[in-house]
Amino acid sequence: MSELASGSSAQRTPPGAHLPEHPDFLWRTPEPRRTYDVVIVGGGGHGLATAHYLAKNHGITNVAVLEKGWLAGGNMARNTTIIRSNYLWDESAAIYEHALKLWEGLEDDLGYPILFSQRGxxxxxxxxxxxxxxxxxxxxxxxxxxxxxxxxxxxxxxxxxxxxxxxxxxxxxxxxxxxxxAGIAKHDYVAWGFARRADAAGIDLIQDCEVTGFTTDGDRVTGVRTTRGDIACGRVALCAAGHTSVLLDMLGVAAPLxxxxxxxxxxxxxxxxxxxxxxxxxxxxxxxxxxxxxxxxxxxxxxxxxxxxxxxxxxxxxxxxxxxxxxxxxxxxxxxxxxxxxxxxTPDASPIVGRTPYENVYLNCGWGTGGFKATPGIGWCMADTIAHDEPHPHVAPFSLDRFTTGALVDEHGAAAVAH
CATH class of the missing domain: 3.30.9.10 (D-Amino Acid Oxidase, subunit A, domain 2)
Incomplete structure (x- = not known):
């Protein structure tokens, strides 16, 4: 999640400037199909960005994004929208700088205004x-x-x-x-832009669809149980921010969150x-x-x-x-x-991204208050990780097993203020 509260861009909107249409007209409201190649749990910024880059970078479109409430109604709608990459450690600087470079071209990529203001x-x-x-x-x-x-x-x-x-x-x-x-952007517009492009690619954005459990076969997850029925899947990406620990409990996976x-x-x-x-x-x-x-x-x-x-x-x-x-x-x-x-x-104030003990489940969590600024960068890297079944180099240092090996990326206070 990000530095939290409602924010947007620097200047007042000029008279006559184009503002986005109401989100109801930006994407479909499909019924969930019974099976997908990829199911993304969490319809916030990270989940929507992952869906967009799965389609754009890898041609993977048989994808469902499941959101228990409304799209981007959780942390994405509750953050202070600060975007920066001035983190201390090499690993952190790499992922946030990757994100910042994507932010600089994101409005053109999405074809949608995001009011990105590089005010420093x-x-x-x-x-x-x-x-x-x-x-x-x-x-x-x-x-x-x-x-x-x-x-x-x-x-x-x-x-x-x-x-x-x-x-x-x-x-x-x-x-x-x-x-x-560094700067800020309009959080709602960012989410709507990603959702609009994902929907146009054929990805199903399914709201009011809470995950209640998983079906498993050995070390694979075969399906997701939801309030709108069971959905079979080839791969699962968990992008549920503060509720990730609840999902991991359903899978019996321990994580230091x-x-x-x-x-x-x-x-x-x-x-x-x-x-x-x-x-x-x-x-x-x-x-x-x-x-x-x-x-x-x-x-x-x-x-x-x-x-x-x-x-x-x-x-x-x-x-x-x-x-x-x-x-x-x-x-x-x-x-x-x-x-x-x-x-x-997390104990080292850095995210957890990558594989889980289940061979087809991928984890993206632990961003503390730094999630919004990472949105396009982590979406890009998560999509790459899912597509190739191998952690993208930018997220490889943030694997879950670092808490066993001791290879921590300790950003406590090093990046100043709320992570």
Whole structure:
């Protein structure tokens, strides 16, 4: 899932600009067939992107995407839509940079507006240790071909004048990393674009279809049991984010996953005042301004485990205090709404992608709050993995067996703020 809450692009929509038609007219509502070559469980961004690239890159179209609610109604509709690739470790930088390059051409690929706005992302540093960690990450990014800069407080203020860079606050801004190519996109449009192209290729997008179990024969899954009947399948891809642990329990597969609520909020509509994306780990908030004018703010993960799409009030309170500390101009802004998504978290804060103990079941989960930014990249790599029955090189380091071998990719805090 991604950094969670409703977001979109930088500028207000120009008068007369084309906006997408209502999603009801974008794809069919088919009845599930009794058998498919590939069944994808989860109709969010990752599931839809996987379906699109199965058709586009590999010509595989006898595919069903099963969604227990409505398409992209889970974490895809509940994220802050931040897109960046400035991760510390080589393995993480590779998959997120692959995704970012796809984002840069995604509107043309889908033939659909996604309001991708490359306004840049600032990750603030507030202590000497923050500065050391941040400069280290900038140098690591550059070695991996990822655009990254280190900015001093004056340069931060020049880039985003509304940030409080005074030395007289609790956590003074001592600088920031900056990725110019980073930005945001409109989450709903992204999902609709992928769904539209998958449907046009002949892939069945089946909503209101909850998976209730699996049928197996030895180390193969032969079918998926759903609230709309049993569906036989050749291969299965699990792309269910926070509910992946529930599906794995049905298969008897153990995975080190914990699900937590993660909430965010949006303000009332405001005039454009926030030109970029600002993230801070020390006061823990991340803020952008959506194309309509609302502020989109993300918070920290609630500490308790759960599958509820809501969060605790005290987290919102801390989030608002952090936002006002960094952006005094927001002190009189009014909160419009708040909600949560369900993040699936692994011990090393990196995803799990690839094979399972079942020879025809593939797993994609554990993205924590980083799922949205990975959407096209992981869709591409999952489709390649399914088509060739071999992990794509970008996802090979994120296999489930790394928790046995000890080859972890520890991104705790290394990428700043909410993963």
């Amino acid at each position: 992302v600032l990750n603030l540093a507030h202590s000497e240790q923050d500065v050391r960690d941040s400069v280290r990450r900038v140098e690591a990014n550059r070695l991996n071909g990822v655009d990254a800069e280190w900015l001093g407080p004056d340069e931060v203020a020049k880039l985003c004048p509304i940030v409080n860079v005074s030395a007289d606050i609790r956590y003074p801004v001592q600088g920031a990393t900056y990725q110019p190519r 914990q699900s937590h609520p993660l909430q965010a909020l949006v303000s009332e509509l405001l005039e454009p005042v926030h030109p970029t994306v600002v993230m801070s780990n020390a006061v823990h908030v991340y803020v952008s301004q959506a194309h309509k004018g609302e502020l989109v703010m993300g918070a920290g993960v609630d500490s308790y485990n759960g599958y509820g799409q809501r969060g605790a009030f005290h987290v919102i309170e801390r989030q608002m205090a952090a936002a006002v500390e960094l952006f005094p101009v927001f002190a009189r802004a009014h909160l419009l709404r708040t909600w949560g998504g369900i993040v699936d978290v």
